[in-house]
Amino acid sequence: MNYRLSIITINYNNAEGLKKTLQSVISQSCNDFEYIVIDGNSNDGSKEVISQYSKNITHFVSEKDSGIYNAMNKGIKIATGEYLLFLNSGDELENEKVIEKSLPSLAFFDLISGNIIYSTDGIPKTLFAPPNEVNLAYFLHSFLPHPSTFIKKELFQNIGLYNENLKVISDWEFFLKAVVIHQAKYNHLDEVISNFDNSGISSNPGSENLIKKEKAQVYQNLFPNLKNEIKMIEFASSKRMVEIQHIQTHHPFLWKLLKGFLNILNIFSSQKEVKLFHKINRKFSY
CATH class of the missing domain: 3.90.550.10 (Spore Coat Polysaccharide Biosynthesis Protein SpsA; Chain A)
Structure with missing residues (x-):
């Protein structure tokens, strides 16, 4: 079966x-x-x-x-x-x-x-x-x-x-x-x-x-050729997660609003991080 x-x-x-x-x-x-x-x-x-x-x-x-x-x-x-x-x-x-x-x-x-x-x-x-x-x-x-x-x-x-x-x-x-x-x-x-x-x-x-x-x-x-880019995105992402956790803990009402209307993982994305990610996409061949 x-x-x-x-x-x-x-x-x-x-x-x-x-x-x-x-x-x-x-x-x-x-x-x-x-x-x-x-x-x-x-x-x-x-x-x-x-x-x-x-x-x-x-x-x-x-x-x-x-x-x-x-x-x-x-x-x-x-x-x-x-x-x-x-x-x-x-x-x-x-x-x-x-x-x-x-x-x-x-x-x-x-x-x-x-x-x-x-x-x-x-x-x-x-x-x-x-x-x-x-x-x-x-x-x-x-x-x-x-x-x-x-x-x-x-x-x-x-x-x-x-x-x-x-x-x-x-x-x-x-x-x-x-x-x-x-x-x-x-x-x-x-x-x-x-x-x-x-x-x-x-x-x-x-x-x-x-x-x-x-x-x-x-x-x-x-990703052997993307070591520096990965480190930079990891750092930016970890900072963002700390900010997200702060909102979850200290501002629960705001968290509910944000979660309902936004992709919470991208709220704090900096332009620098976005550019780095696009750079990785260009360099990495699928």
Whole structure:
């Protein structure tokens, strides 16, 4: 049977988080999807949890892997869906109607990115909504939320699987390559898709240096001749994000107005930054 959607959950020694994720998936009002669980040979009771919900899981693998992206790549190879959604153990679909509402939107685009709620210790903290348009300048200071982005499987066939040499930002690199180099068709879906468990490796403050190191490696590999331009845009973008965060915190009413009528990510763009981005576009050959 061919499915429009495959949901992939990876897990390693997170039995409680896995149970939470499984329950959010199997409680969907629409079950027209396949569900794949990739476990890294856990020894904390995760296998027993999977066995408990086995009738709701289409494919299940439990074996040692070399990291989170190796596990995700296993899921990609198994998946038969036209689109893939990665919901790792501990993450949840926002409510039981998410898949029912999302399935009609899975057409015409390569990446459909919805909104996401970031939670800490089970307490919702922050709502993140991707912009309506994304480009190189956007990825220099931000990202697409992996657990709320539907990815056309064909992209992995054209671009390649997740880079397993990267430990924490391989999904960011994949989205960057998809949008900037392969000009994937992107769409923002203004619905909350998932609730993200903010305790993973990429959210750990101790991973900050590793993230910077891996991003520098990606820039060097993909844009070796644009080092200075990228640094300047990164700096300008980071200053802009500080200003945006200040408005969010201290002027919430103004933030609502701005968010409703403007592309918030471009509000503070300087002419210098715009010129730099156009320079990059001219120099970079697609």
